[in-house]
Amino acid sequence: MPVVVTGLMGAGKSTVARLLAQALDRPMRDSDADLESRYGETAAAMAADVGADELHAREALVLRDALASGAVPVIAAAASTVDDPESRAALGSAFVVFLDGPPDVLAERMRSSPHRPHFKPDLAEMLTEQRARRLPHFQEVADLTVDTSAHTPEEIAAAVLERLAVTPGAGG
Ligand SMILES: Nc1ncnc2c1ncn2[C@@H]1O[C@H](COP(=O)(O)OP(=O)(O)OP(=O)(O)O)[C@@H](O)[C@H]1O
Numbered sequence: 728m729p730v731v732v733t734g735l736m737g738a739g740k741s742t743v744a745r746l747l748a749q750a751l752d753r754p755m756r757d758s759d760a761d762l763e764s765r766y767g768e769t770a771a772a773m774a775a776d777v778g779a780d781e782l783h784a785r786e787a788l789v790l791r792d793a794l795a796s797g798a799v800p801v802i803a804a805a806a807s808t809v810d811d812p813e814s815r816a817a818l819g820s821a822f823v824v825f826l827d828g829p830p831d832v833l834a835e836r837m838r839s840s841p842h843r844p845h846f847k848p849d850l851a852e853m854l855t856e857q858r859a860r861r862l863p864h865f866q867e868v869a870d871l872t873v874d875t876s877a878h879t880p881e882e883i884a885a886a887v888l889e890r891l892a893v894t895p896g897a898g899g
C-alpha cells in the first residue's frame with residue numbers, strides 16, 4: 728500500500744518521504760512538485776494568484792491522484808489535505824505517518840522554505856492554531872505518529888520502516 732507522510736508545514740514530510748522512498752525503492756511523490764508540474768507555479772505563487780481555497784482544492788486533487796497512481800509510492804502530502812474529508816477517506820487505503828511537533832520548532836523550519844505562503848506574520852501562532860484544529864484529523868488518519876522535534880529524519884524513517892515490516896499489506 729502507499730505510504731503517506733503528513734503533518735503541518737515544516738514538519739519534515741518531504742525529507743522523511745525521500746528517505747523512505749530510497750529505502751523502500753519506491754517512487755516518491757511530493758505534492759509540491761506535483762502541483763508545480765501540473766499548474767506551473769509554486770504553492771506560494773498559487774496562493775497569491777488563485778487564493779488559498781483553490782490552492783487547497785488542487786493540493787487535495789494531486790494527493791488523490793498520487794494515491795490512485797498504482798505505482799505504490801511514498802507521498803509527502805500537502806499539510807492542508809487533512810482538512811478535506813474526501814482526502815481523509817482516501818488515506819484509509821494507505822499507511823499514514825503523522826509527523827507531529829511543537830509549533831515553534833516547525834515555524835523555525837518553515838523559515839527555510841521559500842515555496843510556502845506565510846498566511847500570518849507570526850508563524851508559530853499560525854501553526855499553534857492549525858495544530859489545535861487539525862490534531863483530531865491527523866489522529867484519525869495516522870497509523871504511526873512521531874515527534875519530529877525529538878528525532879533526526881533518519882531515526883524517523885527507521886521507525887517507519889520497522890512498523891511497515893510488521894504491518895500486513897504495507898509491503899515494507
Ligand atoms: N527531524 C528533523 N530534525 C531537524 N530538522 C528537520 C527534520 N526534518 C526536517 N528538517 C528540516 O526542516 C526543514 C523543513 O523540512 P521539510 O521541507 O522536509 O518539511 P515539510 O513538512 O515537507 O514542509 P512543507 O510543508 O513546507 O512542504 C528542512 O530544512 C529540513 O532539513
Ligand SMILES: O=C(O)C1=C[C@@H](O)[C@@H](O)[C@H](O)C1
Nearest residue numbers: 736770782805806807843844
Ligand atoms: O494550511 C496549510 O497547512 C497549508 C497551506 C498552504 O500554504 C499549502 O500550500 C500548504 O501545503 C499547507
Ligand SMILES: [Mg+2]
Nearest residue numbers: 740741759803
Ligand atoms: Mg514538503
